Amino acid sequence: MTPMAAPPPPRPGLRDLLRTFVRWVRTLPPVIVWAGAAVAVAGVAAIAFAGYTAYDYTMNNPAFCRSCHIMEAAWTRWSTSEHRNVDCHACHEQSIVESARQVITFVVRRPERVGRHAEVPSERCAVCHESGDARWRQVAATAGHQVHAERQRIECVVCHSRSVHRIQPSTQICAECHQAQATGVRAVKIRQMAEFHCVDCHQFLRLDSPLRPTRQTCLQCHQSLPPKRTVGFPAGAAHTTLPCGTCHKPHEQARPIVACTTCHSPKPEIHAAVLAAQTPCTTCHQPHRWTVK
Incomplete structure (x- = not known):
């Protein structure tokens, strides 16, 4: 009978390789060992620093967004807006997967316009504007926010970002929903008020107050007018306990x-x-x- 061939020796595993490497290192002079360790630590630190720098640049530096060939107009608007000191990703949050997909799209397809991406929900606005931080205008208790955001559930960007990075609402924004009151059948009938903007009377940022004009709202204008152009409002006289809107209805009659x-x-x-x-x-x-x- 032909003798059976001996089985091949087992291949060394990872543990065996590590043991061999340790035995080899122990044969080296200490100076070489310490120098090698220093080089290894420096290499790991360099890789970690490069990774962090790349991550910080892509996630926190607006210059990365500007590097795309179609972002110049958006960058210019951002750099002159009220949010010019706020990093892009403070408002525009999206997953790493979505960010990678967007970068690949821009590199491969080279689109000619900025598509919808990283939309800003009202919750992101609230992080600053409902935080109590005095550095930001706080809106939670304002008349306009309570009516539009709390009751009607209208997203902030519907009014505050009709175009890219233009946060201040345009003078025509109210008319897009309130067309009848702005230019339609319920437009202001009083000639002297024809040039007023909606928020002159319906003061959006007034605190803890209804959005409808109050007596104080009316008096802010009328008390500043010359006597010949306005009427007095003496304390204790008839009707002084009523809101001005009880009698004066600018959207209904002159x-x-x-x-x-x-x-x-x-x-x-x-x-x-x-x-x-x-x-x-x-x-x-x-x-x-x-x-x-």
């Missing part, structure tokens, strides 16, 4: 003719001709005092 009759019942024997001619009540009654002139 003068508070109808408003008087909603509270006061005209006497036919006195007011018949006045009502027929739609004569303003203030023709006879002194405004804000209600005494007959």
